Amino acid sequence: MSTPPAPVLPAGSFAPAPDAPHSFLVRPGSSSAAATGPSTAPASCPPGLSGASAPAVESLCASLARSASECALLSASLDSARAAVQSTLVTARSLLGDGGPGFTLRAIQDFVSAKEAAEKLLARVQADLMERETDLVVERNSRVAAEAYVAALRDQLDTETRRAAETIGQLRDELAVARNEVVGWSKRFQTVDATEASLRAFIASLKDQLGTQSQQAASLQLDFDRACVERDSARQDASQKSAQLASTARGRELVQADKARLENEVKRLQDASPVSSSSRPSSAPSPGVESTLRQRIRELEGELAAAHSSADASRTAVQSRLEALLAQVAERDEVLAKSEAENAALRDTGLALVQENTELRVKTEVA
Numbered sequence: 038m039s040t041p042p043a044p045v046l047p048a049g050s051f052a053p054a055p056d057a058p059h060s061f062l063v064r065p066g067s068s069s070a071a072a073t074g075p076s077t078a079p080a081s082c083p084p085g086l087s088g089a090s091a092p093a094v095e096s097l098c099a100s101l102a103r104s105a106s107e108c109a110l111l112s113a114s115l116d117s118a119r120a121a122v123q124s125t126l127v128t129a130r131s132l133l134g135d136g137g138p139g140f141t142l143r144a145i146q147d148f149v150s151a152k153e154a155a156e157k158l159l160a161r162v163q164a165d166l167m168e169r170e171t172d173l174v175v176e177r178n179s180r181v182a183a184e185a186y187v188a189a190l191r192d193q194l195d196t197e198t199r200r201a202a203e204t205i206g207q208l209r210d211e212l213a214v215a216r217n218e219v220v221g222w223s224k225r226f227q228t229v230d231a232t233e234a235s236l237r238a239f240i241a242s243l244k245d246q247l248g249t250q251s252q253q254a255a256s257l258q259l260d261f262d263r264a265c266v267e268r269d270s271a272r273q274d275a276s277q278k279s280a281q282l283a284s285t286a287r288g289r290e291l292v293q294a295d296k297a298r299l300e301n302e303v304k305r306l307q308d309a310s311p312v313s314s315s316s317r318p319s320s321a322p323s324p325g326v327e328s329t330l331r332q333r334i335r336e337l338e339g340e341l342a343a344a345h346s347s348a349d350a351s352r353t354a355v356q357s358r359l360e361a362l363l364a365q366v367a368e369r370d371e372v373l374a375k376s377e378a379e380n381a382a383l384r385d386t387g388l389a390l391v392q393e394n395t396e397l398r399v400k401t402e403v404a
Contacts, residue, residue: 100176104169111162111169118158125151229401236394243387247380254376261369268362275355278348285344292337299330 125148 101173101180104173104176107169111165115159115162118155118162122151122155125155226401229397232397233394236390240387240390243383243390247383247387250376250380250383254373254380257369257373257376261366261373264362264365264369268359268366271355271358271362275352275359278351278355281344282348282352285341285348289341289345292334292341296334296337299334 128147
């Protein structure tokens with residue numbers, strides 16, 4: 038019995054083998070790996086949006102396109118398997134139609150083997166379709182999860198952007214407040230510098246005035262000392278004049294005593310004038326002596342009057358000089374008191390200004 042010829046397959050078909058792998062099928066491991074690849078992407082994605090979600094979405098799209106192409110290949114493989122089964126049936130019918138028992142048995146065996154191969158191929162195709170559907174479901178779930186993750190990332194990014202904008206606004210407000218404070222402190226520093234310069238100038242003028250007042254006080258003290266010396270000298274002159282007046286008064290008293298004695302002598306001589314010259318006592322003064330005594334008395338009276346008038350004039354001059362000196366001393370005392378009061382006021386003002394300047398400097402250093 039000769040071997041029947043192999044059935045002629047249509048163009049684009051292939052002879053199925055029970056155990057040989059089919060070129061139109063995709064390995065379940067590769068499809069599952071392709072399906073599980075995008076599903077694990079969101080779990081390992083960093084919390085950034087632009088660097089992680091876009092590749093995951095692109096991988097999902099590529100996996101879906103690959104799944105679509107594999108489905109098209111599976112449908113083409115099913116069509117080719119159907120065509121091969123039909124050609125096998127045609128061959129079996131042609132062999133059965135020949136009437137040969139050997140050919141019929143061999144054709145039946147070939148038909149059975151072709152049927153088994155077709156059933157195996159159909160089972161594999163169905164298993165691949167189930168796996169592909171599972172992969173599609175997984176990929177769809179992964180895509181939904183990725184879209185949810187992308188939406189969550191977008192919401193998080195919007196929230197963070199809003200918070201960042203609010204923080205930036207608050208920082209800008211704080212920066213504006215800080216700038217205003219800096220401007221205010223700079224103006225205060227300028228005011229403090231101007232005040233310090235004016236205070237320094239005022240203190241310098243006060244020091245100049247204090248020096249002038251000190252010089253004036255020294256000159257007034259010298260004048261006061263000079264006036265005291267003049268007062269002492271005037272007092273000495275007054276005491277000398279008083280001594281001279283006292284001596285003049287004593288001399289006047291002596292002159293008056295001499296005058297009284299002489300007048301008594303003259304009166305006695307006048308009383309004894311009627312008596313003769315022979316009976317005149319030897320102790321009586323002669324007329325020349327009497328005239329000399331009278332002239333001496335008049336000279337003494339003139340000197341006494343001149344001394345008295347000179348003493349009065351000296352007393353008046355000394356009194357007026359003493360009054361003038363006392364007035365000058367009182368005036369100098371008032372001027373010295375005023376100068377001391379002004380110096381004390383200027384000293385207090387200078388101390389207050391120095392204290393205020395020190396406080397301003399401390400405040401400036403603290404600021």
